[in-house]
Amino acid sequence: MSIIKTSIGRRSFLKSSAIAGGGMMLGFSWLASCQSSKTKEEILAMPKEWFEMNSYLKIGDNGVVTMFTPNPEFGQNIRTSMPMLIAEELDIDWKKVIVEQAPYHAENYGFQLSGGSLGIKNRWEPLRMAGATARQMLCEAAAQVWEVPVEEITTNEGILHHKKSGKSAGYGEMASAAAAIPVPEEVQLKEVKDFKIIGKSHKNVDGKSIVTGKPMFGIDYHKEGMLIAMIAHPPAFGMTLKSVDAASVKSMPGIKDVVTIKCYKEGVQKPITDTNAFPEVVAIVGNSTWEVMQAKKQLKVEWKPTPAKSEKFRGFRGDIETINTPAGLESSDKHKSQMAALAAKPGKVVRKDGKPEAAFKNAAKVIERSYSAPFLAHNCMEPINTFAHVQGDKVQIATTQQAPSLIVPTLSASLGIPAENIEIEMMRMGGGFGRRAYGHYAIEAALISKEVGAPIKLIYTREDDMTNGIYRPTYQATYRAAFDEDNNLTALHIKAGGIPESPLFANRFPAGAIDNYLAEEWAIDSNITIGAFRAPRSNFIAGAEQSFLDEIAEEMGKDPIEFRLELLKRAKENPVGEENDYDAERYAGVLELVREKSGWGRNQANVHRGVSAYFCHSTYAAHVMDMTLEDDKPVVRKVTTAIDCGIVVNPDAAVNMAEGAITDGVGNAFFGELTFKDGVPTKKNFDTYRMIRMSEAPKEIDVHFVQNEIKPTGMGEPPFPPIFGAVANAMYKATGKRQYDQPFLGEKEVLG
């Protein structure tokens, strides 16, 4: 067993002072509004009394355990997998577990983030520790009551045993005594081989609530007397509010108020998650959604151009970055020519190994290919929303945020309310994908509530959601490869950029595997707001890189998997440079596994195969895609996937994540595109923004995990980026045409 000091996240293990003296019932005021994972019938009987062991769990006098899952849920199913970590070490029967969403509470729960595929990775030890400390306290309580040495106490699924005396008791019976035991300084965590819950598939604890339509999402939040609010934002990036004629709608049925709000206070340091193109908006408040929607259509607002500006933001790593937003109305056509111009000039060198210039000069042959991808909208199925109720110097918020703590300083400054008076309930999100890391809408909701003096729920229409985006940037990358007379690869050159950021990761594969390597980047400022989108930057560069490697392999007459494995062998045995950010052996591992599982090399008539692999967010993923052509249209018959994310906590849920990432990736590769004309997003709803539908999704997805005992890493993002390369490479085999510019299927008919 591994002994772990409980000092990591120690605060979480401090019990609230109210119960430090003994086991008394806790009143969680927010409990009533949380969704219970199971219906009352299913959880047998509710206990009469609860005993808090730490902020993550409380035990009922009948042995039922409530677990508080710390991070917000947007579909990654951490509301199941996180409690599984606690339950494993607590040693409890999963059937006796109730899952509750913890509220936002930084002191008790640390950084409550859903993003960066970090959930399970960051909570792996703290949550198991929460379970293990509680188990230890139960053992000590039993030892005291039975007057036996604690070392002689064993547990089994919620029962404490003392073999020698034959005594046993349920956790519920000892919970009161255990809650009075001091939190242990050290605990033992289980060996991987002893896991009973981790590694076995457990069904989504919210499954029943979802299929019966229980209110659980942010948009479902309801409070008596609540009004509905919608905003009117500028129609184009590069514009701001000039004036509003509130009288134009104030007398319409159901309309209560029209107010103008300014999201940010001057002079307050903004985090990057305060990215917001339209900090000043008009809000229409009324009795019902439909009435407010009607008024929104009639509202007379005038807009004016915004001047250029330069703002400093605190980045994700705490560093201060400057973001320049030029004035003017931008268009995708102009973006293309701007990008082509910069791609033709030298970029900023971010990595150089060996003598790439000389290698290209002396090459017998050079191939050069350019790749591009458009802006993308997140299009979470649940449109943006937040409930807020400001009362005096307090505010109650129920919102869909991937990182609620990041909105607190801004809320506090903009409302003039102390941070400790901000109460945030984390609602289930109907998708996040990075969009809900940007919290402007919670600030808007709170300011609207303050202005109108009532509880309000702010809802974006789909059109608002799509046209007031924090988009995936548009990118471009040019790759060059040099070969000698014997057709050996001698050098690789990448120059990549985007609007407004570069997609390049200079230290990723194939860096480290090629003697002469040059990576350059560039960026063009824009007033179109961008941000995290499922595997930021990787979601473009992986596809470009994996397509180019496919062309190099073909140029060299090599099998594409064999070629990649040769490069990885080089990177493992004799790496070039010291900054390479990947483990070549694990990278090769997923390629070998996907080769085996896909039956690579066994060709079927009319089935065209493409391979792709990538490493990001600490997880390795490889895909083999089988494609057929039907009526000249590509059909994804099957995707075989190999993933190395270390220990797989909840296998079927992890498979679901991989299937989703693959399907989402195929959809974006085929159809995903947002363009701009004079600052106006040209697509506003799903009648023109093409999303993948069932008939276009892969017909079969076969996911395999590398079996190891490495600490788990994330699943939400890593399978997504490489799918773009698999699509491109399979399409080449199917059609004979290489794919360089996304979306690969261009403008197609839109179906409803």
Added chain:
Amino acid sequence: MATYNLKINGQKREVDVAPDTPMLWVLRDHLNMPGTKYGCGVAQCGACTIHLDGNAMRSCMLPVSAIGDKAITTIEGLSENGDHPVQKAWLEHDVAQCGYCQAGQIMSAASLLNNIPNPTDSDIEAAMHGNICRCGTYGRIKAAVKTAVKLS
């Protein structure tokens, strides 16, 4: 404003709303039945799917004045205990990710099975075409529809 007497999930409900109010908002705002979801408002995503006399309809463009005496079924009333074959199949396949689209998916699937008890793959694809899932759960949805056929 006008008064409408609606038959929803076997119960009589009275609402006083503007005649052009879509059924989606009548359910969500006026009857406190938020199981039916808003996704696009233009009949393109299927999140708002309900049944009108057993047939799938997009409630976001269906004005309350057009309902007449047709019976409405929503996700809340698809079954009494959440044990409609489609709901059971959804649980068996653990279909949901974020879950937001799933009420609409389930209502479309249940209507499909009302009309075609033994659907082929292309029947399923055609019936489910109007329901978008950004999380990409289409494979599980299709498998669950097939399981629901067996459970029906």
